[in-house]
Amino acid sequence: xxxxxxxxxxxxxxxxxxxxxxxxxxxxxxxxxxxxxxxxxxxxxxxxxxxxxxxxxxxxxxxxxxxxxxxxxxxxxxxxxxxxxxxxxxxxxxxxxxxxxxxxxxxxxxx
Amino acid sequence: xxxxxxxxxxxxxxxxxxxxxxxxxxxxxxxxxxxxxxxxxxxxxxxxxxxxxxxxxxxxxxxxxxxxxxxxxxxxxxxxxxxxxxxxxxxxxxxxxxxxxxxxxxxxxxx
Numbered sequence: 001x002x003x004x005x006x007x008x009x010x011x012x013x014x015x016x017x018x019x020x021x022x023x024x025x026x027x028x029x030x031x032x033x034x035x036x037x038x039x040x041x042x043x044x045x046x047x048x049x050x051x052x053x054x055x056x057x058x059x060x061x062x063x064x065x066x067x068x069x070x071x072x073x074x075x076x077x078x079x080x081x082x083x084x085x086x087x088x089x090x091x092x093x094x095x096x097x098x099x100x101x102x103x104x105x106x107x108x109x110x111x
Numbered sequence: 112x113x114x115x116x117x118x119x120x121x122x123x124x125x126x127x128x129x130x131x132x133x134x135x136x137x138x139x140x141x142x143x144x145x146x147x148x149x150x151x152x153x154x155x156x157x158x159x160x161x162x163x164x165x166x167x168x169x170x171x172x173x174x175x176x177x178x179x180x181x182x183x184x185x186x187x188x189x190x191x192x193x194x195x196x197x198x199x200x201x202x203x204x205x206x207x208x209x210x211x212x213x214x215x216x217x218x219x220x221x222x
Contacts, residue, residue, distance in 0.1 A: 034210050043201055043213035044154075087154070089211075096161060097142055097207040098169070103153035 006102035023088030117214035134202030143185040
């Protein structure tokens with residue numbers, strides 16, 4: 001059973017068409033939730049860390065939010081350069097600091 | 112250069128050969144991780160290390176060996192490469208209860 005589930009698997013948007021990506025998690029206690037962006041042929045690039053329900057972080061057209069069971073990555077008025085795979089990872093409280101990743105959402109933004 | 116670097120970027124090896132992937136970080140992060148990324152599976156943890164001389168298995172450790180004699184280095188060795196180990200390998204490092212930072216990856220092909 002996956003601890004981190006991302007949806008949708010793939011998303012196609014027109015430039016300017018806002019949308020949200022979802023990351024749901026089933027760990028018993030959350031230490032932190034991380035969002036990354038990954039471009040083809042490159043390593044994941046860190047975007048945000050969220051620690052507690054109600055927390056929000058913003059960067060340019062991206063806004064990440066966190067509830068007790070899921071996180072959303074909102075993309076406002078996306079541009080073609082926002083096309084990438086977005087990965088979500090969680091750290092479970094107690095024990096070692098291991099990030100467990102979801103399978104990602106592949107986003108394509110058409111001009 | 113500051114950051115985390117992996118070498119080589121690309122490697123082709125034959126079945127049964129031993130191959131070592133290198134990872135070096137300049138931040139003095141205590142935690143280091145090795146993941147493999149395959150279509151349909153996302154990022155899966157192979158091994159991790161909480162400090163020099165402390166390593167532990169992740170989700171998919173079979174066929175791999177790691178060591179960490181110095182904080183900054185975390186090599187991954189495939190003792191006898193198999194075709195199922197064809198993948199993209201990512202090394203990451205982090206301070207613990209914060210985000211991890213990834214290298215650019217090593218694309219390994221076993222023929």
